[in-house]
Amino acid sequence: MKINCEFVERILCGFIREELGKSGFGRGILGLSGGLDSSVCAALAARALGPENVLGLILPYKDYVPQDIADAEDLTRRLGIRVRTINIAPMVDPYFAAEPTSDRKLLGNKMARERMSILYDQSARDKSLILGTSNKTELLVGYGTIHGDLACAVNPLGDLYKTQVRQMAVHLDIPAAIRSKAPTAGLWPGQTDEEEIGITYEELDAILFELVDRRRRVEETIGSGHDREKVERILRLIRGSEFKRRMPPIAKVSGRTIGQDFLYPYDWDK
Amino acid sequence: MRIVLAQIAPSLGNIRANFDLHLQEIDRARQEKADLVLFPELSLTGYLLKDLAEGVALRPDTDRYFQELKTLSRDIGLVLGFVEEKERGLIYNSAALLAGGEILDVHRKVFLPTYGMFEEGKFFAPGRNFRVVPTPWGKAGLMICREFLSHGAHYLLLAQGVELTLAVSAAPGRGLSEAEDFASARMWEVMAEAMSYFSGSFIAYCNRAGYEDGIAFGGGSFIFDPFGRRLVKGRPAERERIVQDIDLEDIRRARTVMPFLRDDRPEIILNALRRVVHSYED
Numbered sequence: 001m002k003i004n005c006e007f008v009e010r011i012l013c014g015f016i017r018e019e020l021g022k023s024g025f026g027r028g029i030l031g032l033s034g035g036l037d038s039s040v041c042a043a044l045a046a047r048a049l050g051p052e053n054v055l056g057l058i059l060p061y062k063d064y065v066p067q068d069i070a071d072a073e074d075l076t077r078r079l080g081i082r083v084r085t086i087n088i089a090p091m092v093d094p095y096f097a098a099e100p101t102s103d104r105k106l107l108g109n110k111m112a113r114e115r116m117s118i119l120y121d122q123s124a125r126d127k128s129l130i131l132g133t134s135n136k137t138e139l140l141v142g143y144g145t146i147h148g149d150l151a152c153a154v155n156p157l158g159d160l161y162k163t164q165v166r167q168m169a170v171h172l173d174i175p176a177a178i179r180s181k182a183p184t185a186g187l188w189p190g191q192t193d194e195e196e197i198g199i200t201y202e203e204l205d206a207i208l209f210e211l212v213d214r215r216r217r218v219e220e221t222i223g224s225g226h227d228r229e230k231v232e233r234i235l236r237l238i239r240g241s242e243f244k245r246r247m248p249p250i251a252k253v254s255g256r257t258i259g260q261d262f263l264y265p266y267d268w269d270k
Numbered sequence: 271m272r273i274v275l276a277q278i279a280p281s282l283g284n285i286r287a288n289f290d291l292h293l294q295e296i297d298r299a300r301q302e303k304a305d306l307v308l309f310p311e312l313s314l315t316g317y318l319l320k321d322l323a324e325g326v327a328l329r330p331d332t333d334r335y336f337q338e339l340k341t342l343s344r345d346i347g348l349v350l351g352f353v354e355e356k357e358r359g360l361i362y363n364s365a366a367l368l369a370g371g372e373i374l375d376v377h378r379k380v381f382l383p384t385y386g387m388f389e390e391g392k393f394f395a396p397g398r399n400f401r402v403v404p405t406p407w408g409k410a411g412l413m414i415c416r417e418f419l420s421h422g423a424h425y426l427l428l429a430q431g432v433e434l435t436l437a438v439s440a441a442p443g444r445g446l447s448e449a450e451d452f453a454s455a456r457m458w459e460v461m462a463e464a465m466s467y468f469s470g471s472f473i474a475y476c477n478r479a480g481y482e483d484g485i486a487f488g489g490g491s492f493i494f495d496p497f498g499r500r501l502v503k504g505r506p507a508e509r510e511r512i513v514q515d516i517d518l519e520d521i522r523r524a525r526t527v528m529p530f531l532r533d534d535r536p537e538i539i540l541n542a543l544r545r546v547v548h549s550y551e552d
Contacts, residue, residue, distance in 0.1 A: 003448065010507075011443070014507065015486065019484070022281075264321050265482060266483040267282045269284075270282065
């Protein structure tokens with residue numbers, strides 16, 4: 001799981017520069033939560049595109065988690081990227097006043113999609129493309145809001161496990177305040193990923209690496225020292241979240257159907 | 271002899287832009303007084319074509335780009351990749367070798383990777399042959415990407431006395447470690463070292479750079495000499511022009527020291543292989 005951060009930085013910066021460039025964009029935009037993934041992505045984008053070509057959006061709800069807002073602001077100053085803060089409370093509060101709920105997940109998902117909506121609007125205003133910040137761990141276990149934080153134009157981090165993103169964070173000089181924070185999806189204050197998934201990222205990544213990258217079978221993964229209950233739970237999470245990683249199926253009735261036999265590259269005509 | 275490996279990043283589906291890129295590289299190679307310039311696999315079209323493939327297919331005998339390339343090849347050899355329409359409805363992932371104003375060979379990719387991230391078999395017809403052709407520099411054989419990883423394919427070139435294997439590639443970089451390169455880079459060099467050494471011949475391998483649909487192509491183009499020594503290597507996953515002189519007399523020297531080619535017995539291999547193949551059970 002140890003990576004050569006300098007090499008990975010070069011590959012990911014090249015990816016950001018070339019994928020945006022091919023689409024005719026020289027600028028990137030991303031949401032900054034004050035957490036690890038968005039900070040690493042912002043640092044990579046600043047190196048790839050130049051700090052003036054990166055816009056970080058800080059999108060808090062009311063004054064929730066002031067430390068996160070402060071950390072995100074501090075990061076933008078360190079990186080020299082452009083920043084805007086837009087509070088999402090005036091958008092989501094009227095909706096929940098009309099459609100009240102105490103379900104924290106419903107609240108969190110709605111807020112994630114509100115942030116997505118603002119990101120897309122701001123990206124059009126700024127003539128920039130949205131950089132995704134979901135890592136491989138989250139994508140595999142489905143730990144993200146579909147059409148929320150999972151939505152983006154390109155994702156530089158999606159093939160790095162959380163623990164590898166941590167290695168990149170050290171390499172990219174992300175402040176310790178951000179690196180030492182307990183990872184959170186920010187769906188509600190005080191939420192932490194590891195508590196919610198019930199497993200540490202070290203262990204989660206180790207199991208995913210066995211199952212996915214090394215193509216070990218379940219029994220082999222358990223045999224190499226992992227807890228059966230955890231391995232099986234992770235498998236259920238992977239299986240149950242495939243819909244978040246795919247375009248929705250289209251009912252095939254014609255002779256040539258998008259996604260089935262109408263097959264073009266993403267970089268078509270770029 | 272001076273070889274240039276043009277580790278370029280073609281644009282996907284844009285022949286005009288790629289042709290111009292070839293012209294620039296050929297021009298620079300000329301200034302370097304190179305004898306031969308290699309481009310990567312599908313260098314005129316880009317790699318991840320999918321349904322775009324048929325729209326960018328060319329017929330080398332009539333196509334105007336090839337007419338121009340033939341003219342250019344009067345004083346510099348060219349190896350490049352393209353989509354070939356051999357006959358209506360049959361398209362191939364092909365490589366062409368041009369020199370002296372002529373097309374010396376068109377090789378159609380035999381082994382089309384169709385697994386995991388690769389889907390060439392969905393879009394291309396497979397070629398059927400590996401051959402060696404005479405060139406101004408000796409006997410040369412073309413290979414395309416995945417074919418380079420087949421020792422059978424190398425053996426077929428060896429059995430024809432290959433002196434210069436010219437391989438074009440669009441190999442993605444895959445796998446991370448603590449090394450400053452993709453893990454997948456190793457297999458190409460392992461094969462090149464073994465095959466150049468045990469055939470006493472030169473191997474020139476040109477891989478592409480750039481990104482398509484998130485895939486980073488691995489670069490790392492190289493030349494091995496007939497003693498199995500790597501003479502030069504391009505940067506991983508980066509555009510680069512690699513210039514290297516080779517001494518073709520090294521072929522004679524290597525084959526004198528280690529007469530692998532002389533002592534090989536293709537007829538025995540063929541007979542034994544025939545028996546093996548006939549004994550296969552379904």
